[in-house]
Amino acid sequence: MAYSPPTRRPRGMRCLATATAVLTVLLASMLTAPSPALAESAAPVPGDPLTGSGAVPRTVLTAAQLSSATPTGTVVDSAFALPAEAAPPAHSFEGTLTLNGTAAAGGYRKLKDPNGYSRTEATKHLPPFSATLVQNGSHLIPTVRGLRYTGNTSWNLAVGAGRAWQENGDGGRTRAALPFALVERNANCVHNGVLSFLFNTSSISQVRYQITAETCAYHQFDMWGQVNATYQPATVPGGEAARDAYAAEVADRLPTKPIAQLATDHPGTGVDTSKFGAGITPTALSTYGFYYDGVNYVGGCQTRQGQYPFCGQMLLPSYSTAKSAFAGTALLRLAQRYGTGAADQRLTDLIPETAGRSAWSGVTVDHALDMSTGNYTSAGYETDEAGSTMTDFFLAEPYATKMDKALSFPRKATPGSEWVYHSSDTFLSARAMNNYLQRKAGSDADLFHMLRNEVLTPIGISPDARVSSRTDNRANGVPFGGYGLFWTKDDVAKFAKFLNNDAGAVAGTQVLHPGLLADSMQQNPSQRGATTTGSTPMRYQNGFWGREFTAADNPAYTQPFHVPFMSGYGGITIAMMPNGSTYYYFSDNNEFSWSAAVAESNKLAPMASDGGGVCTPAQLLGNPGFETGTPTPWTASPGVVDDRTSSYPSHTGSWKAWLNGFGRTKNEALAQTVTIPANCTTAALTFHLRIDTAETQPTAYDTLRLDAIEHGTATRLANWSNLDKTGDYQSRTLDLTPYRGTSVTLRFTGAEDHSLQSSFLIDDATVHVY
The missing domain is CATH 2.60.120.260 (Galactose-binding domain-like)
Structure with a gap:
């Protein structure tokens, strides 16, 4: 629902206003009672109702094809999309949808698989697929959003909110489409798909599904099929709350415009919107966007079969952006709650598994977050990250095995003296912070739940992104800390806005520690963080990267400035410029190219100087x-x-x-x-x-x-x-x-x-x- 600010009362009117309000309520209760239908009616989702005639020309996924067909490949993704002439739905779906026979159904086309995932039969098919759904107008809403543990040997599952509408050619039945994603078990790869079916008050057609896109550098494929399905109509407990919550969620999304509109909205700046998304192989680019001046300017969501039908809800993997958005942000929240001493806690005091491992003496939460524990095999740039020990760490599913691998690196340097990139260090920092939180708040406390309840939910992050992958492939496992989160484009822009524009505050209440946040955002010249190795040395602090730009990068940069950013495996960047803009993209061809976007952002509003040189009034x-x-x-x-x-x-x-x-x-x-x-x-x-x-x-x-x-x-x-x-x-x-x-x-x-x-x-x- 749209937000309405509270009405302030002029002086002298307080008692009169209160009495009037009470009298109004009493009179209303005496004269009339609310209609039960109205009392139970959900708030409408912005944009409803649909206004089309239902005259949709359709040759793909026709009613006859959805009743009985054997697909031989994928089709254009637009066949699953809400058409321009869609009419309001005649039927309302409430109950459980179950796809039958998924373990052996459908087709699979390998596109990239150097590790041989397709040798496992389960990889080629959907996992068990069941979703309880309610409907609000034309919106079809799963009551469970975000990552679901299926028990399948290959895939976990996420089901997003879809649409329902009427087409004249469907014989009176209502057509529905839902986005979904397969998430690699014990990892962060996300493969985005969509499904469609017809239904009425008691029956359902077969369900057609396909996957034509992913953000995954090492496993890429198409998957398709059509299966029988079961629809069990039932009143869903909490269904009304789910309908209202989704209406509020949609209303709370940031305003969006196509990326090309940026130049129109800011004429005379010379901004070239083609530079956003540039430098990335188009077929490897899942999506991108640019947040500026209160608007989320968005690019498309290209798949191998056209645009993804639910681009705004395309599920995007975090990979190592979680090192910033989860572990780093969790420290900033702990510091705001309990003081900056949280960063100085020793791992040996908080992680029982460090007992007897002298290599970890003197290592603090801050050292682990900054990847400067002093424990490594090779100091070469990401040599350890690609090595056998780290491979074993990533493959380990049980908590005990994962922790053992994380602690197996030997002491080579004094803690805090040398930066060596280790995803395992972020896992250790998150575990230490979790145990520190339990000492403060009780044994039931959970670090990610704290982040979800006190940061992600208050800033309006969607339910799709309020779940973390965990060890042991179960919901009560230990969160990975440094990867395993998920985003939508709205989530990315909101989180960046929270850090870069709102300074870690929600509605005037400071949520993150302002000093540590300023350090993480490269706003304090005396606290840049650890210096990284690699061909372009950068800075790393509290799980956030920082890169300096000078006139050597672009003559327009008359004063040097730093850009803090979040970075993810395969080609993911969320760059938060000091002029208040944010550029983000998700790709999977190991391409990290975003300097051109910084230059275009600088045309809109010059970057703030880091200090040094002559003062510019x-x-x-x-x-x-x-x-x-x-x-x-x-x-x-x-x-x-x-x-x-x-x-x-x-x-x-x-x-x-x-x-x-x-x-x-x-x-x-x-x-x-x-x-x-x-x-x-x-x-x-x-x-x-x-x-x-x-x-x-x-x-x-x-x-x-x-x-x-x-x-x-x-x-x-x-x-x-x-x-x-x-x-x-x-x-x-x-x-x-x-x-x-x-x-x-x-x-x-x-x-x-x-x-x-x-x-x-x-x-x-x-x-x-x-």
């Missing part, structure tokens, strides 16, 4: 007058950014930030992180503040404070209260020069007591450096 705050109508890049409590003028107008323009004004116990916050260049001698925050209050006593009941947060430490810059009533906006200026060379979060926090409103209004805020 600048204004650093984004959205200083809130005139975009949204908080970004500020983080704010819901409803704080406001354009109503009846009670309190803005200082200039139409929008302002309005903290509090409720007349009841309430805290609200507004924050933004800026990096103050070290080479500038002066930095100052200026803003316009108006304070209005209904309080009459000479006591500071309601307060506004301004804090500067650096490396997790908050310093109070100023305080105001109801005693500082201004009558109109007044300019305020505060010195920020003590924060030169650092990333600092400026946070306003308003607090009201139980009665009599106080409103704190902020507008036209700037941070000028010179």
Whole structure:
């Protein structure tokens, strides 16, 4: 459902508004009762209902073919897509869909398989396939989303949300299509497929399925088939909640536009959108996108049979982007909850299996996350990662075996002194953090569940991406930590926005430790992290990569800057530029090419300097007058950014930030992180503040404070209260020069007591450096 900001009550109206609301409810209950049908009706999914006539010209996957056919290969993926003339569905699916005989059905065409996966018969067929589904309008929703453990020797399964619609040629039955993905057991390869069938209130046609795309560098194939299916109609427990949740999920997705629209939206910049996705073999490119100025500009999802019918829901593997998005982010969350000492915990104090292994003495969580444990066989760039010990680590499914392989590297250097890439080190860091969390929160605590509940879910990550692969091929195994997560394009853009634009805060509440996040995002010149090996040395810190760009890369880069990024096996990059944009792509031909996208992003908004050289006078705050109508890049409590003028107008323009004004116990916050260049001698925050209050006593009941947060430490810059009533906006200026060379979060926090409103209004805020 769309978000509606809370309505603030003008002073003097609080009691009247409350009484009116109560009276309205009482009268409504006496005069009428809600219709049961309406009470049970789910919120509609944005975009419904369908408006087509049902006159769909169809020659592929016709009703006759879905009733009885033996496919000999894959067909165009558009045959599974919602057509332009689709009419609203006449039937609603609720119950369980089961595909029968999948273990021996269908065809398989090997395209790339150097490791011989196809020698195993189960690899050539679907695993057991059953899904409980409910329907909201034309949307068909699995009640279980994300990775499912099937017990199959080759494949686990994920089923996504699909569509249902009416076509005139289907004999009155409703047509449905669902995206699904096969996920390699004990690994992270994802093979994307789609299925389709016809149904009515009690019966179902055969189900046609095919797989024509993947993100997997070492195993590529087509798979197809048509099988009998069982439909068991039943009222699904929690079905209404699932329908409502999906409607809210769709409404909460970031606005999307085709990538070509970027040039139209930003004319005069000279941005060349063909550079996005460039440098990657087209047949190896699963998808790509570019988040900028609140919009997720997206490329297509090319398969071997055209565009994937559910591009926005194509399941994408994390591979080592999980080292950042899971293990690294988990540390930042632990540090915010319990302090930065979480990074300094010794593995030997947290992982029982280190007992008797002297090589791991002195190694901390931070060392393991930074891949500088000092334990390795070869210091050559990714030599160990491709070696036999690491191969055994990846192949190990039981926790005990995986842990034993992770701990088998010998001591070669002092911990913290040398970077050597090891996926096993991230596994160790995640296990240590999990056990640290259990000491703090109880033996039932789980590191990934903490991340899911306190980070991923609050920022709107889809249920498809709120599951992690685990050891022992079971849901209660130990999460891999450094791989085994999944993304959709919306998930990628939201997560990058959370780090790069929202500074690790959700609705004004700081979720990640701001200091460690600034370090991870290469915003602190004194904390770049470990220097990597390889042909292009980079930086690595808390599971995040960092790459420096200078005029040697492009003459347009008049000042050097660093780009933090997440990287994944086979050709995956999520690059978060210091101008607030993010470029991402998922591919599987071992191609890592994204410099051209950085150059195009720089045309839209020049990158912030790292410091050094001559100071360039600048204004650093984004959205200083809130005139975009949204908080970004500020983080704010819901409803704080406001354009109503009846009670309190803005200082200039139409929008302002309005903290509090409720007349009841309430805290609200507004924050933004800026990096103050070290080479500038002066930095100052200026803003316009108006304070209005209904309080009459000479006591500071309601307060506004301004804090500067650096490396997790908050310093109070100023305080105001109801005693500082201004009558109109007044300019305020505060010195920020003590924060030169650092990333600092400026946070306003308003607090009201139980009665009599106080409103704190902020507008036209700037941070000028010179």
